[in-house]
Amino acid sequence: MEEFDDSEIARLLRLKRYEQPPPAYFENFLHEFHRRQRDELLRQPLWRICLVRAQTFMSRLEVPSLASYPTAVAAVLACAAIVSLKMYQQPETARVALQSPPSISASANAEGELNLASPVSMPILRTLPVRSFHGSAQTHRAAPTRYVLDSVPVSYEPSFRF
């Protein structure tokens, strides 16, 4: 009675090496691998892509100590501190510039005229009657009352008067 012994089973199993995928399979495998990698990359969030690229950049520099997470966190914190310090200093001047105009406009309104404190002339439109009401009523009865605007651009006026 014939039986499969160990060596025969081993020989049969070795024949399974002849089970092969289609001929072009191995040539296309790498292209398929690249395509899937690209697809996976596109699905990743932006921060992860940035992190990977930063890691690659650091490893190219061959400075492993700099690529460590604690050092990277420390560097980011230091940068953030410098930036925030600069941002904190800038608003000091800006705040002064913003606060001064109301006091200027208040004095200009109170005096009715511009003074030395206001370098920027305010647009004040003064209406002056050309003639007195009575005279004009006699000679030009039908004519409507005319007003001439003092139309000299305020920017032409001197910014201060003595």
Add this chain to the structure above:
Amino acid sequence: MEQPRTDPDQELVKRTQAGDAGAFDELVIKYTPRLYGLVYNMTSNHEDTNDLLQDIFAKAYRAIRGFRGKSSFYTWIHSISVNMTLNFLKKRGRRFQLSLDDVDASIQNDKEFLEVTATSSPVREADLSELQRRLNEAMMKLSDEHRAVVTMFHIQGMPHAEISKILRVSEGTVRSRLFYANRQLQNYLDEFRKNPVS
């Protein structure tokens, strides 16, 4: 005294770790046929093998930065492949269909094939596709762990020591798994012997 072996892939691994994707491509080209055989003979399904192989290389690429060269790249990538395939098989369970690759025509010139068909009457009587189907069915009746050992030892021709490194078990465990798997295969194929064309 045993000389420490240098990893032939060391240079490619270093270049990949430095960000050279082309070096990893070379590793993919080099190991795809071998890993394909490993995964295919564990799953007996071409489509599953293809998907798994893509995932294996993707995982290896992500993890290669952490590869410190304590083992060879060959052992490392085989460990990843076996572990991922075993995990996949656990999830897949028993519900699957065989999706077998064609047997290469060059088998007709293989010395071992000629010997097997000349000496064994069941094999002689069955056609090639029937033999392939029976063999794969017998393989799939083994547990996943036993099939992994049979694949690496009988089909891929790996030594016991290499298999033990990949599976992280002792060589004794590898030998006992092989012995047990051979007995089981013998039983399954005896049915084939008794009824070769069913």
